[in-house]
Amino acid sequence: MPDKPQKKTVLITGATGYIGRKLTHRLVQDATVNVRLLVRNRNKVQVSIADKVDIREGSTFDKDSLKSILTGIDTAFYLIHSMDSGDNYRNLDKISATNFREACIVAGVRRIIYLGGLGVKESASEHLLSRIETGEILSERVSDIETIWLRAGVIIGSGSASFEIIRNLCQKLPLMITPRWVRSRTQPIGIDDVLNYLQSAIALVQQGNLIIDIGSEDLNFQQMMEQAAEVMGLKRYLFPVPVLTPRLSSYWLILFTPIPYRLAAALVEGLKSESVLQNDNAERLFPDIRPSSFKQAVEHAMDELERNQIINRWCDSNAQQACNIKDFDNPPGAILRDTRIVPFARGEQQKDIFLSACSIGGEKDWFRYNFLWMSRGTMDKIAAYGLSSERRLNSDLRIGDALGFWKVADLKAGKRLLLHAQMKIPGEAWLEFDVHSNQLVQTAHFLPKGLWGRLYWYSALPYHRFIFNNLAKTIVKTARRIEK
Template sequence: MRVLLTGASGYVGGRLAPRLAAADDAGPAGELRLLARRPGRVEPPAGARVLQGDVVSGEGLEAALDGVEVAYYLVHSMGRGGDDDFAARDRGAAETFARAARTAGVRRVIYLGGLSGGAADASSAHLRSREEVAELLGEHGPPLVHARAAMVIGAGSASFQMLVALVRRLPAMVCPRWVETRTQPIAIDDVTGALAALRDLPDAPGEVQLGGPDALSYREMMERTADAIGRRRPLIVQVPVLTPRLSSLWVQLVTPVEGGLVRPLVDGLREEMLVRVPPPAGVNDDPRDLGAAVRAALDGR
């Protein structure tokens, strides 16, 4: 099978590429292409080819998609480089890629978005944009598999870095109502394993929801993370009013997360991210719990 992975220089894409390149019990992995605007930033696994291209301008897409059966679209803006026009940029990139994939005869596009309620009622502009990208990919491109994931727990995850820093540095914290919002945090290896499985799954559904085994509030997540790293559980006081801007400012002060990423991450904490429809058999069958995911992330996995 010939597969194209966009976003290979990103966190999820960088972890997914080795899984897609690896042979399995069924035989060789096939041909894996990695698309990047700056190929020098990508460390390809053995057997993979890095191609230069740009989903915004369309440069290099025709050659990269030639003969491809399955394409992964892992491109989105998250606050880096200025946010003023991120939604318009993401819309244009999604349409350009979708049309090129359809023209090339790609049979399946797999896209990773957020496990939120939907574009219309999401309070986060970035979550709304992610939903809009999925709609455009489905409208203009080949059949789409929209994988929706809750908070990803892994060594390079900005959300995880923020969570651990809060627990390590603040013995007590004042939090807004989002501290009681529930989510199903999922380990990065479970996310990439599910995405790889969707490559080969016959008759994959249009939407696949991915989460860990437990539905936890962010309060519970911080408490269990403290247990996993051997820290005392923080004292958490909930207050009825604390604006997203103020939340972002104090999170930015005490965490190492890049400033431009903090606001969209904090905005997203207000959205419940729960698996309502289990994924099909063979996709995320046995996800690890939060404690195991945190310990793996702290070990650099």
């Protein structure tokens, strides 16, 4: 029998950043590679992958730590920038890239893969110029090490800075006065396509260095805003004016989005420069990768945001204190929540608490404030909206079952019940019951649609105080009667 091909060991730097985290999750599923991470703090690595990767603490500014970290590495991903380090970040980026390149050469690393930004030096912002200089430094010693330099523009994915700016502005502002340079051209790309290129670059047959520009269709920021709003079911109007300076625009962004000022300023400054493809190497070298359209990337990002924050946010991790997906792609403010925690004695039966939660919408209906729940459901029925069917069985639930105007979206026996609202509301709503060994955590989740969605949520908060608080407490009380 022929010998199995030996796995390559791949190093990911910047593994706790947005791209690095997603690439790590992608590569741990790749049977052809072993993954090693370079991080400053191993505790920032997610629990779900901590036992699947080789974690090494160190820094590109610590030459001694790089020697052992790079030993045995075939391909090294360089996903680092120093923009958060103050005004001297360009110089720090140069030192970091030089140290890393030299250490890779000494360790015998075959290839560096770097993700930079689209653009040209003549018109680049300071932030983009630093990314270009980093690529040039990593590529400088072509006779000693190969460098694959991928260049992307606006990256669209749940949690990416660019997408969060677009999503927040579309959701919160029906009318926007914008700088004239929102009409600068760019070629956005979805995060999954970026990951496809990064992963495929590991096995790319190539001698020497390459610059590969990646992106989808040619758009400007105004067109991206309008198309994103359309995907979200909104209509937005943008009016470019000549009086908004980069500084004013940056303040505007931090007022309406969760992006910090330094990052907002860098992104705004970058919008003044066109960032379009300068070569066709992506199409030529990776013919199997067909980038999604901008609209498709936005649709996927919205779905990913919903799934990561609601459907997949729960875990049952007994070995670790942290949840497997804690803080995974959790853009601030995307999901509005009302959480109620009701403790119970450890001697009480967790399974009875869960059964009590599963009983809602049946013979016991919705307990004390049942009339309010029923009134809300009746309004939807009159409007010919929502579910009209009752429970399939009072004693049993399965995914897809109807509970009045709720539908069971997820069910983990004895642990978690997640309901998805089938109501006519300006957004998406879920009601989650998470039963721990000593407490019930009940959470109402709401993903608002536009400004009306936020107004709806905040106007309903006074009612939540009574309804949700009583619901959680009554579920625990009812379970105690079950025990007796």
